């Protein structure tokens with residue numbers, strides 16, 4: 402007896418597929434409808450089946466800043482976008498996740514999640530000694546800033562601190578995720594007109610070079626978050642060829658929007674590193690199309706509306722987009738198979754999530770059913786707290802109609818079902834899949 406049968410879906414390759422789920426795992430994949438008995442049977446009727454999205458980079462801001470987003474709304478938006486596991490960042494919550502106690506508070510907040518979750522710990526000058534207890538608590542790795550994080554309670558790391566932290570992370574067998582902008586090349590800015598020039602690609606590329614050198618020296622796996630230009634990607638690829646363990650992330654907004662859009666939309670598209678000129682956007686998209694980028698993380702980082710308007714210099718830098726990552730990639734013309742590598746298979750491999758990230762027998766039944774049509778994104782479709790998406794009124798291809806996490810339906814045509822979330826850990830004992 403199957404727990405779930407899904408009949409007549411279409412794979413990214415175009416083949417017709419039916420599948421059976423038992424004990425939260427895919428146990429049968431068949432080109433023909435499956436005739437065996439099951440507790441639940443769903444006729445997908447030609448909807449497209451994709452692996453569940455694993456988002457390595459979200460800020461749900463809980464505990465402490467639930468009014469910015471919160472796990473309940475953030476994870477619902479993620480579920481509605483086809484998500485199965487998000488990895489929450491250690492800053493923007495109060496307290497920041499710098500020790501075992503704050504990690505426990507974070508885990509308690511995760512009880513409301515609509516999907517599975519994983520957690521980053523912080524790497525800052527004041528918590529190097531707490532990294533082992535964070536590892537014990539199940540973080541996938543440690544997030545560090547090379548430039549000012551904008552939050553006094555999450556200090557940036559000097560090269561010396563980062564070196565020590567990466568040594569510790571390497572010994573623990575976990576990742577270090579780095580926000581790479583070199584403070585030496587960052588300038589002050591007055592407003593929208595000089596924001597981009599105050600954070601040049603030079604700052605990013607300089608920081609990436611330094612971080613790669615530290616990864617080489619320490620043997621630590623470096624995860625470069627939100628790279629915004631192709632030169633940074635090339636630096637990482639060259640280092641990888643020399644044996645450095647590095648993974649490369651960019652975000653949908655660097656691929657979809659450019660500096661001109663920032664000038665038009667203003668605060669809504671404020672982020673760091675900033676959006677780049679059209680020529681850079683195109684080059685970065687080319688890098689993604691060529692398979693040079695490993696993962697796309699949303700870097701969903703919302704704030705209350707009052708912090709996302711008014712004076713540009715004082716407004717919050719962060720973009721809300723956790724629900725739309727898959728749709729944005731499809732709209733940009735990334736084929737579904739490639740999108741699944743960027744959003745499912747590669748993140749699962751980098752994070753050593755055993756049994757996740759692939760649509761295959763024996764893997765967790767994490768998948769979504771999509772309607773591939775392009776439609777204008779409307780506010781009522783969004784489920785995050787403030788729904789301040791820069792993609793509103795843009796045509797986006799692909800809408801998730803059903804989403805299953807470990808075989809449980811978590812989202813169905815605008816509705817959510819109750820779900821018991823699981824904390825997914827980096828499997829330090831297991832082999833990389």
Ligand SMILES: [Zn+2]
Nearest residue numbers: 458490700702
């Ligand atoms: Zn971020």
